[in-house]
Amino acid sequence: MTLHPLVLLSPHDSQSIDSAFGEDGHVRAVEGAGWAVARAIRARYAPCKTVVVCGPGFNGADGYVAARWLEVWGWSVVVLAVAAPKKDSLVEVIARSWRGRTFSEDGGRIANADLVVDAVFGAGLSRPLSDGLSHILRQANRLVAIDVPSGVCGETGRLLGSVKKAELTISFIRPRPAHFLEPAKALCGEIVCADIGLPADAVNEVKPRVFLNEPGLWLLPVADRGDHKYSRGVVSICGADKMTGAVRIAAQAARSSGAGLVRILGGDVALYRHSEPGLIVDDVPIGEAVKDSRRQVWLCGPGLSNAEVEAYLPQLISAGKTILADAGALGTGAEAVEALRGVSVITPHMGEFRRLFGALAESPRIEAARQAAQCVGAVVVLKGSDTIIAAPDGRVAINQHASPALATAGSGDTLAGIVSALLAGGMPAWEASCAAVWLHGDAGIAAASEYGGWPVVEALEKGLGRARQRAEKHQNAKNYKNLPFARL
Numbered sequence: 506m507t508l509h510p511l512v513l514l515s516p517h518d519s520q521s522i523d524s525a526f527g528e529d530g531h532v533r534a535v536e537g538a539g540w541a542v543a544r545a546i547r548a549r550y551a552p553c554k555t556v557v558v559c560g561p562g563f564n565g566a567d568g569y570v571a572a573r574w575l576e577v578w579g580w581s582v583v584v585l586a587v588a589a590p591k592k593d594s595l596v597e598v599i600a601r602s603w604r605g606r607t608f609s610e611d612g613g614r615i616a617n618a619d620l621v622v623d624a625v626f627g628a629g630l631s632r633p634l635s636d637g638l639s640h641i642l643r644q645a646n647r648l649v650a651i652d653v654p655s656g657v658c659g660e661t662g663r664l665l666g667s668v669k670k671a672e673l674t675i676s677f678i679r680p681r682p683a684h685f686l687e688p689a690k691a692l693c694g695e696i697v698c699a700d701i702g703l704p705a706d707a708v709n710e711v712k713p714r715v716f717l718n719e720p721g722l723w724l725l726p727v728a729d730r731g732d733h734k735y736s737r738g739v740v741s742i743c744g745a746d747k748m749t750g751a752v753r754i755a756a757q758a759a760r761s762s763g764a765g766l767v768r769i770l771g772g773d774v775a776l777y778r779h780s781e782p783g784l785i786v787d788d789v790p791i792g793e794a795v796k797d798s799r800r801q802v803w804l805c806g807p808g809l810s811n812a813e814v815e816a817y818l819p820q821l822i823s824a825g826k827t828i829l830a831d832a833g834a835l836g837t838g839a840e841a842v843e844a845l846r847g848v849s850v851i852t853p854h855m856g857e858f859r860r861l862f863g864a865l866a867e868s869p870r871i872e873a874a875r876q877a878a879q880c881v882g883a884v885v886v887l888k889g890s891d892t893i894i895a896a897p898d899g900r901v902a903i904n905q906h907a908s909p910a911l912a913t914a915g916s917g918d919t920l921a922g923i924v925s926a927l928l929a930g931g932m933p934a935w936e937a938s939c940a941a942v943w944l945h946g947d948a949g950i951a952a953a954s955e956y957g958g959w960p961v962v963e964a965l966e967k968g969l970g971r972a973r974q975r976a977e978k979h980q981n982a983k984n985y986k987n988l989p990f991a992r993l
């Protein structure tokens with residue numbers, strides 16, 4: 506087994522790899538890690554006065570090895586050991602291989618250093634950073650962090666204490682979720698991930714659950730010469746009487762994302778009939794429409810009032826349809842959560858999430874999304890600058906491929922339309938949601954560049970065909986270019 510290139514390693518994963526190394530293997534891994542840190546630093550900075558601040562665990566051990574290499578290459582290096590390694594531990598053995606100057610008190614060295622390396626805590630952070638340690642690191646002018654800036658929870662991106670921003674963070678094997686989750690993301694600077702030579706036994710310990718959302722994590726439906734509109738998939742959208750724009754935007758997005766046929770049912774039927782000519786508009790009761798087995802995928806929520814949702818959603822659920830619930834269908838509190846059981850995907854922003862799940866919204870976003878997915882039994886797309894896509898089985902993807910240009914009215918309706926089209930094309934719910942979030946982000950990036958930063962929502966839909974082409978170019982698993990981190 507090898508680790509998928511888009512896996513993100515939680516601290517727990519990283520520690521289970523470490524424990525599978527055995528002592529010799531562990532020493533080799535630390536040697537590889539420290540050497541990688543030194544190489545990444547040498548590639549970015551000229552030799553300068555450097556302080557490596559080492560903690561008591563293997564994060565500190567990486568620091569001692571990095572210090573050794575930098576000194577070998579002629580740098581002026583001292584180690585500040587803020588906590589000694591445990592007696593007779595492997596870390597102590599590795600620390601002894603550093604023969605240079607070591608201090609246990611800062612004595613003004615940090616403030617006077619050109620570069621400070623934060624090797625205090627990484628995966629083993631178990632409680633908040635003390636004020637004393639935080640004060641020491643905050644005096645650094647330029648900081649490079651090993652694994653994560655000390656005080657960052659590698660799993661959730663939460664900060665345990667006051668954390669100093671690094672301009673470079675060097676991690677190992679695969680990046681950590683925190684590198685891509687706010688608030689930690691803003692404190693990591695450039696991310697470098699080093700391959701330190703992976704023994705297969707150690708990798709087998711890892712059950713990947715967190716992924717970076719990039720093409721290659723999913724495959725888009727393949728266009729075939731024999732395609733017809735029903736094989737491409739039918740999307741049905743519950744029509745709104747008043748907020749008709751939301752429905753039309755979602756319908757256009759679904760049509761531009763490969764759906765063979767998009768139908769709107771009910772609401773202001775006359776208006777929909779006079780809008781885009783490529784739509785089919787139905788004026789039949791929902792109970793009739795659900796009998797058509799070709800109409801499996803339904804989008805329920807954009808533009809809908811509570812009363813409209815109540816008229817549509819229970820019937821769709823009892824007919825066993827594949828449902829994306831968004832906007833109006835994401836009501837308030839436990840009753841609304843109960844009413845959603847049976848849908849396949851929900852796409853809340855943080856406000857909607859808080860209304861639905863209450864106190865769960867106070868948990869770190871990745872954990873909140875995962876628990877909500879388990880609670881509803883549906884994929885949860887928790888929208889934001891670091892959108893999280895959580896499946897009920899515990900898989901989570903973190904999306905980075907996005908643009909602030911997406912923060913515009915109607916953007917969520919566009920996303921809902923894309924997810925619906927990919928569901929109709931036969932993709933499983935988590936993969937369809939991940940792919941849709943990426944395509945939506947890509948269209949936002951392209952629209953921002955084409956229209957100068959503030960594109961209107963209609964521009965997103967126009968970019969979806971090209972977004973699809975770019976995704977297809979990158980989804981070949983061997984072609985992981987343009988990832989949001991450098992590889993060493």
Ligand SMILES: NC(=O)C1=CN([C@@H]2O[C@H](COP(=O)(O)OP(=O)(O)OC[C@H]3O[C@@H](n4cnc5c(N)ncnc54)[C@H](OP(=O)(O)O)[C@@H]3O)[C@@H](O)[C@H]2O)[C@H](O)CC1
Nearest residue numbers: 519535538562563564626627628629630631632633634652
């Ligand atoms: N597989 C990999 O990715 C590799 C990672 N490497 C590096 O290893 C570290 C993880 O090392 P670990 O020893 O597990 O953890 P830490 O170095 O982060 O620190 C653990 C010790 O720190 C104490 N601790 C934790 N939090 C605090 C705190 N707030 N204040 C004081 N002390 C703290 C902790 O004490 P406990 O009481 O909780 O036991 C431990 O003593 C990873 O980050 C990488 O840098 C490998 O080198 C290569 C393979």
Ligand SMILES: [K+]
Nearest residue numbers: 623626653655
């Ligand atoms: K660190």
